[in-house]
Amino acid sequence: xxxxxxxxxxxxKATKTNSHLIPSxxxxxxxxxxxxxxxxKEVMFTMTSYEDKVYVGAVPDTKLxxxxxxxxxxxxxxxxxxxxxxxxxxxxxxxxxEANLSKYLxxxxxxxxxxxxxxxxxxxxxxxxxxxxxxxxxKQFQFALPEDIELNLxxxxxxxxxxxxxNQDVTPIIEKCKFSYRLLRSPSYLPNRLAYLGGRYKxxxxxxxxxxxxxxxxxxxxxxxxxxxxxxxxxxxxxxxxSAPVNTGMDSQQCVNIxxxxxxxxxxxxxxxxxxxxxxxxxxxxxxxxxAVGLSGNMPxxxxxxxxxxxxxxEVKQGDKKTAERYVQVFNETLESFGFSRQ
Numbered sequence: 001x002x003x004x005x006x007x008x009x010x011x012x013k014a015t016k017t018n019s020h021l022i023p024s025x026x027x028x029x030x031x032x033x034x035x036x037x038x039x040x041k042e043v044m045f046t047m048t049s050y051e052d053k054v055y056v057g058a059v060p061d062t063k064l065x066x067x068x069x070x071x072x073x074x075x076x077x078x079x080x081x082x083x084x085x086x087x088x089x090x091x092x093x094x095x096x097x098e099a100n101l102s103k104y105l106x107x108x109x110x111x112x113x114x115x116x117x118x119x120x121x122x123x124x125x126x127x128x129x130x131x132x133x134x135x136x137x138x139k140q141f142q143f144a145l146p147e148d149i150e151l152n153l154x155x156x157x158x159x160x161x162x163x164x165x166x167n168q169d170v171t172p173i174i175e176k177c178k179f180s181y182r183l184l185r186s187p188s189y190l191p192n193r194l195a196y197l198g199g200r201y202k203x204x205x206x207x208x209x210x211x212x213x214x215x216x217x218x219x220x221x222x223x224x225x226x227x228x229x230x231x232x233x234x235x236x237x238x239x240x241x242x243s244a245p246v247n248t249g250m251d252s253q254q255c256v257n258i259x260x261x262x263x264x265x266x267x268x269x270x271x272x273x274x275x276x277x278x279x280x281x282x283x284x285x286x287x288x289x290x291x292a293v294g295l296s297g298n299m300p301x302x303x304x305x306x307x308x309x310x311x312x313x314x315e316v317k318q319g320d321k322k323t324a325e326r327y328v329q330v331f332n333e334t335l336e337s338f339g340f341s342r343q
Contacts, residue, residue: 003091007137008101008158012094019093021134021141022197025110026213027087087197089138100161105130122170125249126160129153129179132208132219143201143208149221152178174249180226182244183255184216184237186263196270200234209234209241211270214263216241223248235266235273282308289331295340307334 003013020027093101109127112119133153136145145153156177163170199210199217206221207228218234218241220226226246232238237258245254283304290299299307310330312321320326335341 006094006097007092007154008097008161009094010158012096014091014093016093016095016098017090018088019090019098019134020088021138022087022131022212023106023110025106025114026215027197029213087140089140092137097158097161100165101130104161104164119253121247121252122160122174122249124253125174125179125181125247126157128181128183128217128219129177130157131212132179132210132217133157135210141198143199145201145208145221146203149178149206152176152221171250177249178221178223180220180223180246180248182218182241182246183253184218184241184244184258185255186214186258186260189214189258189260189263196267205229205232207232211235211267216258216266218244220246235269237262237266279308282311286331293335303334303338306337307331310334 003015006012006014105123105127108119108123111117112124132145133150135141136143136150137154144150156173156179159173160170162168163173196211197213199208201208205228208219208221210217210219216234216237218228220228228238228242232242234241240256240258240262244256247253283299286304286307287298290297307330310333311327316326
């Protein structure tokens with residue numbers, strides 16, 4: 001197998017598999033089925049425009065029974081989907097750079113995140129920078145930063161790792177980096193509450209806002225203009241985000257705590273927004289299939305409503321609703337119920 005060069009150092013071959021795009025300690029806290037925050041207990045649903053995917057760790061059969069009809073689980077689906085961690089990616093980093101990310105950024109920040117230990121400003125700065133950069137280059141989180149920003153962040157991350165490895169001053173690296181961020185957290189919100197990993201990028205203002213479990217990260221990529229626009233909105237939290245201090249890596253990290261109720265309301269708003277976007281995407285796909293089977297125009301609203309009710313039936317377990325096979329089955333059943341012949 002031919003390997004590309006590591007995306008961090010651009011020297012060694014990217015032979016590492018299962019490189020975490022979001023650190024495992026954050027994924028475990030958000031996705032552990034029993035609220036333990038331990039690794040290998042994750043149940044994670046990944047929603048794209050048209051499909052849902054499920055990743056499960058070493059969870060017991062009783063938990064699998066809640067999510068799937070195990071009699072219908074094939075070895076192919078288990079290997080290709082259920083064991084495919086969508087918060088990780090293969091062959092993007094070399095083993096050395098992967099180890100350095102853990103040693104210099106993830107391990108120190110995990111101690112701060114979980115135990116409240118103090119954290120150096122540069123470690124916190126490059127920890128968040130690395131997550132934003134990794135999520136962007138992976139193209140797995142429905143956003144991608146402009147190429148020039150990705151390049152700047154990647155180069156600064158590599159130079160930072162080299163500098164701390166050689167005990168050199170990191171100030172010049174921070175100064176040339178385009179990254180700054182506001183940080184908000186509801187530390188007692190999890191576990192086992194409604195949680196989300198993802199966000200949105202606004203190109204016109206160079207602003208990326210992410211929700212990562214119990215944390216909101218609002219990042220800016222123009223240090224000469226760090227103010228958020230007047231029309232900035234995010235899940236009803238825009239006022240507290242706008243007033244949050246900006247971290248530039250030079251001074252101690254500042255984080256604003258959010259009350260559980262406010263954070264929960266924001267997550268409910270996120271669900272509404274995702275549901276609305278999903279409904280639009282579902283209608284677009286249904287119309288395409290409607291035409292593909294030889295029917296003209298768009299699928300009538302009455303038929304589409306029936307199709308959605310069948311597809312998202314509460315009688316079907318969550319992990320079984322959006323398989324390709326079931327999608328075709330439900331589509332055909334819906335057409336038949338309205339007098340169309342089976343396609």
